[in-house]
Amino acid sequence: MSTPSDLTGKTVSWLEQLEQLLGGNAQLCFRDLFLEDSYWRDLVSLTWDTRQFWGGAQVEPMLLKHARAAGMRDLRLDPDRSAPVQAVIDGVVFIEAFFAFTVEVGKGKGFLRLQVGEGGAELRAQIIATSLVSLDIAPDVAQRHPGHGYEPEYPGQTFSEWRRAKGDFSGADPDVLIVGGSQSGVSLGARFERKGFTSYLIVDRSASPGDTWRKRYDALALHTNTPANDLPYLKLPSHWGEFLSKDQWADWLDSYARLMNLNCSYSTELVSGSFDEGSRTWEVVLRTADGDLRTLRPKHVVMAIGGVGGKPRIPGFPGLDQFQGEVLHSSRYKNGKRFKGQKVWVVGSSTTAHDICLDLYHSDASPTMVQRGATCVVGIQEVQKFTADYLKVSVEEADQRRDSTFILPLLVKRTQGVTAQSDIEYAELHEGLRKAGQKLTIGEDRTGWLMKLFRDLAGYYLNVGCSDAIISGGVKVLDFNRIDHFIANGARLHDGEVVEFDALVLATGYEDQSVDIAGIFGPEMARKIGRGIGLNEEGEYRNMARPTGQPHLWMMLGGIIDARKSSDVLAMQIIAQLRGLVPTLVRQASGSVAPLQADLQTTGEAISGQA
Template sequence: MLDRTDDSSVAADNWLAQFEEALGKPDEGLLKTLFHPDSYWRDVLALSWNIQTLNGADAILEALPPLAHRMAPAGFAIAPDRAAPRKVMRAGTNAIEAIFKFETKVGRGSGIIRLIPDADDGNRLKAWTLLTELGELKGFEEQLGMNRPRGNAYSRDFRGPNWLDLRKASAGYSDHDPTVLVIGGGQSGLSIAARLKQLNVDTLIVDREKRIGDNWRKRYHALTLHNQVQVNHLPYMPFPPNWPTYIPKDKLANWFEAYVEAMELNFWTGTEFEGGRYDETEGRWTVTLRCVDGATRTMHPRHVVLATGVSGIPSVPDIPGLEDFAGKVMHSSQYDDGENWKGKRAIVIGTGNSGHDIAQDLHSSGAKVTLFQRSSTLVVSIEPSAQLVYAPYNEGTLEDNDLITVSMPLKLARKSHAMTAEKSKVLDTELLKGLESVGFKLDFGEDNTGWQFKYLTRGGGYYFNVGCSDLIVKGDIVLKQFADLDTFTAAGAKMRSGETIAADLVVLATGYKRQEELVRKLFGEAVEKRVGTIWGFGEEQELRNMYRRTGQPGLWFIAGGLAQCRIGSKHLALQIKAIEEGLLPRGA
């Protein structure tokens, strides 16, 4: 339980006052007394114009003074409209946690300080973790609330264009190009476009699907989100309070359509992005779009945002003899409905979420299913185990919980998730023993950090059990190891034992290629090399090339679930706006 006390407020107030004083007098040594030796500072654009984490007091004390001198942070105070200072446990450590506000030369920000006693300094309370996050740019605030567009109530032009006329002209781009072109209209694309809209940055989303939301609507019939509704809101428009805990795919797809209309986002459906090249001198792209009518359109945006997910190109492994198979072969991205395979025999290759869900969907439709496991897989029950990582979102405001999420440095986040993974193992003991008894190969992520870090490093490799594991344990879905496969024949899968598993359908739930391959396809090898590795964690302890400037000016990436996109889109949009207003250089 959280303990809100005046002592917590006093401690946080005192620390913030001393911190502001120390930043103004960096040579007097006060700053050194404020940070615990084992401390962390995560700065999200506020002082460094970067997204970065520093570990240890020495590293913080070296980097902080010059950045503070340049950005002149001031006005540090407990945020009156946020959660009050309180005692919490984070990553197994008891701390005083406080949300604060501050300003810099260019913007206003929020942060979180966590204080713990330093046993080597008389148990004096010192900073264990510090977050400084840019929230808005001075003079370029979001057009929300009291800052919303007013329109003209008293001197209307009855002969001029009305709202609908202006919307059509804005979305048509007949006489102008967008400042930002967003490729992909899922949660990533909608989130960044909505953020940029509120910052008055002209943005166009293009998506190759025929209808907004089809990237969810056209997925397999039984799909619902695997995390709960309170975590998944898009920016500015929370889901209605009567929505189900786990959102069905078609309901989410329809919400995407409503969101685009309500947020007045410019969106071209049936439009394929064919590629582009960057003009260093002009600071613009030349890109080619193939539109729904087959015609091509050349545009010159200053920014291109790839919002195509963690990866965009299906990975189809080279499987011996598969070309000789007489039945139907499809990638999981093409799978729709098990009813089409009632009474048939199906092989599903891959044991991530998609592989399990497709196998279960086929089984429930009356197909005989064999599931092939290619590599060890992390399995957790959908409830409560998979939801443990989202526990903070079960209380408090979305704004506070997002800030808490941002505030956790990588090392502590890994520790916290490892602790959660251990709880999951205990909760799922019976399930996991059952899977091992039928030969299912389990893992618990790198250093046992659980499913979310598998996602953040690999983009997959885990399954939230909604019943398929139970079917595997009972033998209703047959489990085979891919390593025991010899070759495919016209009839099905021939095993090394000599057994042939007859099949009418093979579904390759084998994931997607790395996003670097999509960059090479769309922009060429030189741009791919300039950008480098995408996703996973780099030396700065941050996701590589996500929500931040890359080695290629004007090229940005956003991906992840709805919560990640909601949070990351804010940071990405502020950087693009800062570049457009001359506050930040275009290059990394």
């Protein structure tokens, strides 16, 4: 068993050799330092993109080219992270370590998983991950501001006056317009603030940051536990419950925006927008709270409206227009009190459908879950296992390790192992659900709820009680495929049976963000960008917090953890383009990014190796 000093010494030696290799030392060979089955993931630091490469044949040329072009140097153990540790994974001994480095534009942090060879002497990397954490031109402000905490524009200006003036763009245009003011938008705004970049404006059609959550169904609670839900720079109160109600989270978002002094304009809706290719600016039309239309010309627009879009998906079910009872999408459902004593069908079988069915059951209604596709069901304790690292180390370290190991082949293998275990653990629960008529799945590749989360943001349920109500018969389950068509008082099944019910709730999700983009900016722009949700073949989120097919248009994931993690790399990419560190980057049909042709002569050398 290696001592801590042994692990440290071996890791430092490996980092020294990698730096020598990057410097062109002909005595060193890539294959002496990396496994043939190795992986590299980069978050902006070397590629100005979010990329992952699999196998030595890919990793060697891409890592060496990009690291040298970016000026990667000064590799060293990271003093802000845990010391190197020994880990045994699938019977193989590894050293896991965090390191820091420097690039031409700023500072980076990295993660290593080094396989220990025979006798413990030889170390070769299975994983190397690199991430940009600060720009030299816009470092995070860590020290306390002197005086009253703000710089008055004139003698006697109060803090409240200063804050109003700071966010007032009535006589000027912000460089960045952030569309969406829930956790994604305020996280990005906070990153800009701490980097000393205040030319941004957050707009949202809701009246406050928390209203996106506040207006949802009353029974909603977060399904990620509190230790994992900090937003940038501010920790949640330690005495709060493990799973916050949506109203408590909404209140926190309201407080967060004020405490971080963010530039916000709520009750403001983005109506339309167009991009001028010549000036590289947007012309956007906003509708303010008083109904007036206002035009802004920002240089960048960020769609921070969630991983999925904001437009409810309303399927065209046969005969649904003939049904005379109430039909509402889940976005309009508040609680089950007014449905007491009624028979209510809920179409869908993901988290929202389960929550609504359970709420109806508790409200003395008679709910039936109408299931279209099979669902992956596990207990809510699986989330506690999934986020256990946030109880052991800092949020920043846990985030970095998760980002570093978010490599598709390894992710699939890991989630298959977790799913195999949970399939055994919940065998009794699953048997009861199948007897009650529910269709279950653990995913086509047996990766369970986690990969359904990453790939689709749907198709799973973390049981907080509805599964028990299904097994007991309090919530009925009907296979949607049995329905022939809807009629005035219910539905006719294929076997001729008529089933009557009083109301129908469509828990059918939301359209992709590309639908929102098409409605605001036009279908051609939506086509250039493509689908927003899910992973691409490489294992990266398609358009989230990385260059898209439209210059100066960005997208963000909506999950709390994702918003916190991705907001930093997104803020640095935008600032870097605005300050001329890199050219305007555009995603190509191949999936790679490239500068606009007009930028190649001035800043193209900085990323001439993009692939």
